[in-house]
């Protein structure tokens with residue numbers, strides 16, 4: 001998905017106010033391990049580098065990581081212009097001219113439960129269009145845009161990153177399940193009501209629980225998702 005310019009992640013990601021791309025990504029496995037990267041300008045697939053941070057460094061979050069870390073793990077490095085598409089440039093022009101509202105959606109995320117009962121979540125984004133240079137949203141922040149815990153749930157969020165950060169949304173959903181004994185759907189709806197809708201913000205989340213129950217929820221107009229269970233694939237909007 002990071003290679004497909006239709007999504008707001010990797011190539012074709014949302015542009016900052018100065019017309020560049022700064023990619024963020026994070027991954028967490030249900031054993032509690034996590035890795036994340038922010039403000040990547042040359043890493044072709046930021047989500048792969050987030051996994052490298054998780055598995056091959058003593059750290060969780062790297063800002064604008066060295067390209068050497070990527071190349072030493074076989075991850076492609078590209079020129080910053082690789083990410084910038086004419087469609088996004090035209091979109092930024094219209095936003096700067098106040099002909100349309102800034103794009104705040106389009107992030108990509110995935111959640112999974114494997115056959116051993118382990119959960120995982122991953123999120124990748126270019127952020128929001130016309131964002132300040134250096135702005136970081138919820139997507140690379142563990143507990144805000146991404147969270148996974150075996151026995152409970154895995155979650156990946158999209159939407160107004162500031163609200164997801166202030167509401168610690170992914171961890172709040174998990175906490176309602178772990179400590180409030182809500183099921184995944186109840187927890188997501190309670191968190192969305194209190195932390196997203198109440199702030200006047202919009203967004204969505206995909207989640208899966210330890211039994212493989214999948215929940216897609218959003219208070220934005222639309223959100224696309226697909227679910228694969230064995231060989232069966234369902235597409236939701």
Ligand SMILES: NC(=O)C[C@H](N)C(=O)O
Nearest residue numbers: 105107127137158159161
């Ligand atoms: N498109 C998005 O979902 C934006 C992302 N949540 C951010 O604020 O960076």
